Amino acid sequence: KNEVEQSPQNLTAQEGEFITINCSYSVGISALHWLQQHPGGGIVSLFMLSSGKKKHGRLIATINIQEKHSSLHITASHPRDSAVYICAVFLRTSGGGADGLTFGKGTHLIIQP
Protein backbone atom coordinates (compact mmCIF):
# COMPACT_ATOMS: atom_id res chain seq x y z
CA LYS A 1 0.00 0.00 0.00
CA ASN A 2 1.39 3.38 -0.99
CA GLU A 3 1.89 5.62 2.01
CA VAL A 4 0.78 8.67 0.00
CA GLU A 5 -2.41 8.51 -2.05
CA GLN A 6 -3.53 11.23 -4.43
CA SER A 7 -6.85 11.75 -6.15
CA PRO A 8 -7.87 12.14 -8.83
CA GLN A 9 -5.13 10.58 -10.97
CA ASN A 10 -6.28 12.52 -14.01
CA LEU A 11 -8.36 15.69 -14.22
CA THR A 12 -9.52 17.66 -17.24
CA ALA A 13 -11.32 20.92 -16.67
CA GLN A 14 -12.34 24.07 -18.50
CA GLU A 15 -10.52 27.35 -18.10
CA GLY A 16 -11.84 29.27 -15.13
CA GLU A 17 -12.97 26.26 -13.11
CA PHE A 18 -12.07 25.76 -9.45
CA ILE A 19 -9.73 22.77 -9.11
CA THR A 20 -9.18 20.56 -6.07
CA ILE A 21 -6.53 17.85 -5.78
CA ASN A 22 -6.48 15.67 -2.69
CA CYS A 23 -3.68 13.90 -0.85
CA SER A 24 -3.99 11.38 1.98
CA TYR A 25 -1.16 9.79 3.91
CA SER A 26 -1.13 6.90 6.32
CA VAL A 27 1.70 7.62 8.76
CA GLY A 28 2.99 10.48 10.85
CA ILE A 29 4.71 13.21 8.92
CA SER A 30 6.83 16.20 9.79
CA ALA A 31 5.84 18.22 6.69
CA LEU A 32 4.09 17.95 3.33
CA HIS A 33 5.14 19.37 -0.04
CA TRP A 34 3.00 20.21 -3.04
CA LEU A 35 5.08 20.07 -6.21
CA GLN A 36 4.37 20.96 -9.83
CA GLN A 37 6.04 19.19 -12.73
CA HIS A 38 5.72 20.38 -16.32
CA PRO A 39 6.51 18.26 -19.40
CA GLY A 40 10.28 18.08 -19.70
CA GLY A 41 10.69 17.18 -16.06
CA GLY A 42 11.47 20.29 -14.03
CA ILE A 43 9.88 20.26 -10.58
CA VAL A 44 8.80 23.40 -8.76
CA SER A 45 8.01 23.41 -5.07
CA LEU A 46 4.66 25.16 -4.64
CA PHE A 47 4.15 24.85 -0.90
CA MET A 48 5.56 23.19 2.17
CA LEU A 49 3.03 22.74 4.99
CA SER A 50 3.09 21.35 8.48
CA SER A 51 -0.23 22.84 9.61
CA GLY A 52 -3.08 25.09 8.53
CA LYS A 53 -3.30 26.82 5.18
CA LYS A 54 -1.05 28.68 2.75
CA LYS A 55 -1.95 30.84 -0.25
CA HIS A 56 0.14 32.02 -3.17
CA GLY A 57 -1.62 33.80 -5.98
CA ARG A 58 -4.37 31.53 -7.29
CA LEU A 59 -3.06 28.53 -5.38
CA ILE A 60 -4.21 27.49 -1.92
CA ALA A 61 -2.96 24.51 0.08
CA THR A 62 -4.50 23.17 3.26
CA ILE A 63 -3.54 20.39 5.62
CA ASN A 64 -5.42 18.59 8.39
CA ILE A 65 -2.87 16.73 10.49
CA GLN A 66 -5.48 14.84 12.55
CA GLU A 67 -7.19 13.51 9.42
CA LYS A 68 -3.88 12.99 7.57
CA HIS A 69 -5.20 14.86 4.57
CA SER A 70 -4.15 17.80 2.42
CA SER A 71 -5.76 19.59 -0.51
CA LEU A 72 -4.40 21.81 -3.25
CA HIS A 73 -6.87 24.25 -4.78
CA ILE A 74 -6.47 26.30 -7.94
CA THR A 75 -8.87 29.18 -8.41
CA ALA A 76 -9.70 30.62 -11.85
CA SER A 77 -7.73 27.85 -13.56
CA HIS A 78 -5.80 28.64 -16.74
CA PRO A 79 -4.29 26.45 -19.47
CA ARG A 80 -0.81 27.28 -18.15
CA ASP A 81 -1.76 25.44 -14.95
CA SER A 82 -1.71 22.20 -16.95
CA ALA A 83 0.94 20.04 -15.31
CA VAL A 84 1.41 17.10 -12.98
CA TYR A 85 0.82 17.99 -9.34
CA ILE A 86 2.61 15.81 -6.82
CA CYS A 87 2.07 15.49 -3.10
CA ALA A 88 5.14 14.48 -1.12
CA VAL A 89 5.68 14.00 2.59
CA PHE A 90 8.57 13.92 4.99
CA LEU A 91 7.85 10.82 7.08
CA ARG A 92 8.53 11.28 10.77
CA THR A 93 11.33 9.00 11.97
CA SER A 94 11.58 7.33 15.36
CA GLY A 95 14.24 9.88 16.24
CA GLY A 96 11.83 12.72 15.53
CA GLY A 97 13.54 13.81 12.34
CA ALA A 98 12.58 13.12 8.74
CA ASP A 99 13.79 10.89 5.94
CA GLY A 100 13.73 12.01 2.32
CA LEU A 101 10.47 12.78 0.61
CA THR A 102 7.93 10.03 -0.07
CA PHE A 103 5.86 10.85 -3.13
CA GLY A 104 2.33 10.29 -4.36
CA LYS A 105 1.80 9.13 -7.93
CA GLY A 106 0.74 12.59 -9.08
CA THR A 107 -2.37 14.16 -10.59
CA HIS A 108 -2.28 14.91 -14.31
CA LEU A 109 -4.20 18.17 -14.74
CA ILE A 110 -5.27 19.52 -18.13
CA ILE A 111 -7.02 22.86 -18.35
CA GLN A 112 -8.75 23.37 -21.69
CA PRO A 113 -9.27 26.89 -23.05
Place this chain on the structure above:
Amino acid sequence: KAGVTQTPRYLIKTRGQQVTLSCSPISGHRSVSWYQQTPGQGLQFLFEYFSETQRNKGNFPGRFSGRQFSNSRSEMNVSTLELGDSALYLCASSLGTSGTQQFFGPGTRLTVL
Protein backbone atom coordinates in the same frame (compact mmCIF):
# COMPACT_ATOMS: atom_id res chain seq x y z
CA LYS B 1 20.23 33.75 -6.57
CA ALA B 2 21.01 31.08 -9.09
CA GLY B 3 18.91 27.94 -8.80
CA VAL B 4 19.98 24.35 -8.44
CA THR B 5 22.03 23.21 -11.42
CA GLN B 6 22.65 19.68 -12.61
CA THR B 7 25.12 18.40 -15.16
CA PRO B 8 24.96 16.83 -17.58
CA ARG B 9 21.32 17.30 -18.61
CA TYR B 10 21.27 14.24 -20.85
CA LEU B 11 23.41 11.14 -20.85
CA ILE B 12 23.45 7.89 -22.79
CA LYS B 13 25.38 4.92 -21.45
CA THR B 14 25.51 1.20 -22.10
CA ARG B 15 24.89 -1.63 -19.66
CA GLY B 16 27.81 -2.33 -17.36
CA GLN B 17 29.24 1.17 -17.53
CA GLN B 18 29.30 3.59 -14.66
CA VAL B 19 28.10 7.18 -14.53
CA THR B 20 28.64 10.23 -12.35
CA LEU B 21 26.05 13.00 -12.09
CA SER B 22 26.71 16.40 -10.55
CA CYS B 23 24.52 18.80 -8.59
CA SER B 24 25.31 22.34 -7.48
CA PRO B 25 22.92 23.59 -4.80
CA ILE B 26 21.59 27.08 -4.26
CA SER B 27 24.25 29.23 -2.61
CA GLY B 28 24.04 28.84 1.15
CA HIS B 29 22.14 25.56 1.05
CA ARG B 30 23.94 22.80 2.89
CA SER B 31 21.64 19.87 2.18
CA VAL B 32 21.39 18.01 -1.11
CA SER B 33 18.96 15.16 -1.76
CA TRP B 34 18.83 12.90 -4.78
CA TYR B 35 15.73 11.34 -6.34
CA GLN B 36 15.05 8.92 -9.19
CA GLN B 37 11.96 9.25 -11.37
CA THR B 38 10.77 6.45 -13.65
CA PRO B 39 7.41 5.92 -15.37
CA GLY B 40 6.82 2.72 -13.43
CA GLN B 41 7.93 3.65 -9.92
CA GLY B 42 7.44 7.40 -9.97
CA LEU B 43 9.67 9.53 -7.76
CA GLN B 44 11.82 7.72 -5.20
CA PHE B 45 14.28 9.02 -2.63
CA LEU B 46 17.90 7.95 -3.15
CA PHE B 47 19.89 9.71 -0.43
CA GLU B 48 20.48 12.97 1.39
CA TYR B 49 23.76 14.69 2.23
CA PHE B 50 24.25 17.44 4.76
CA SER B 51 27.62 19.02 5.53
CA GLU B 52 29.46 16.26 3.62
CA THR B 53 27.73 13.46 5.55
CA GLN B 54 25.11 11.07 4.25
CA ARG B 55 22.16 11.50 6.58
CA ASN B 56 19.52 9.29 5.01
CA LYS B 57 19.40 6.63 2.36
CA GLY B 58 16.51 5.21 0.38
CA ASN B 59 15.95 1.62 -0.63
CA PHE B 60 18.40 1.33 -3.51
CA PRO B 61 21.22 -1.17 -4.11
CA GLY B 62 24.82 -0.37 -3.24
CA ARG B 63 25.54 0.41 -6.91
CA PHE B 64 24.07 3.81 -6.16
CA SER B 65 26.38 6.01 -4.14
CA GLY B 66 27.03 9.66 -3.60
CA ARG B 67 29.15 12.22 -1.89
CA GLN B 68 29.13 15.86 -0.97
CA PHE B 69 32.02 18.26 -1.08
CA SER B 70 32.93 21.06 1.32
CA ASN B 71 31.30 23.63 -1.02
CA SER B 72 28.03 21.60 -0.77
CA ARG B 73 28.22 20.42 -4.37
CA SER B 74 27.20 16.80 -4.64
CA GLU B 75 27.81 13.93 -6.99
CA MET B 76 26.02 10.64 -7.36
CA ASN B 77 27.53 7.59 -8.96
CA VAL B 78 25.87 4.54 -10.43
CA SER B 79 28.12 1.60 -11.17
CA THR B 80 27.44 -1.43 -13.36
CA LEU B 81 24.52 0.22 -15.09
CA GLU B 82 21.38 -1.79 -15.80
CA LEU B 83 18.60 -1.05 -18.28
CA GLY B 84 16.29 -0.31 -15.36
CA ASP B 85 18.53 2.56 -14.25
CA SER B 86 17.20 4.62 -17.17
CA ALA B 87 15.46 7.48 -15.42
CA LEU B 88 15.35 11.16 -14.65
CA TYR B 89 17.66 11.87 -11.73
CA LEU B 90 16.74 14.95 -9.75
CA CYS B 91 18.60 16.68 -7.01
CA ALA B 92 17.13 19.13 -4.56
CA SER B 93 18.81 21.49 -2.15
CA SER B 94 17.61 22.98 1.10
CA LEU B 95 18.96 25.21 3.83
CA GLY B 96 18.74 22.59 6.53
CA THR B 97 17.76 18.99 6.86
CA SER B 98 14.97 17.01 8.52
CA GLY B 99 12.11 18.32 6.45
CA THR B 100 13.02 21.80 5.28
CA GLN B 101 11.68 23.07 1.96
CA GLN B 102 13.47 21.62 -1.02
CA PHE B 103 14.31 23.32 -4.31
CA PHE B 104 14.72 21.05 -7.31
CA GLY B 105 17.17 21.13 -10.18
CA PRO B 106 16.17 20.44 -13.81
CA GLY B 107 17.32 16.83 -13.65
CA THR B 108 19.66 14.60 -15.60
CA ARG B 109 17.98 12.22 -18.01
CA LEU B 110 19.97 8.99 -18.14
CA THR B 111 19.34 6.42 -20.85
CA VAL B 112 20.99 3.01 -20.53
CA LEU B 113 21.18 0.99 -23.74
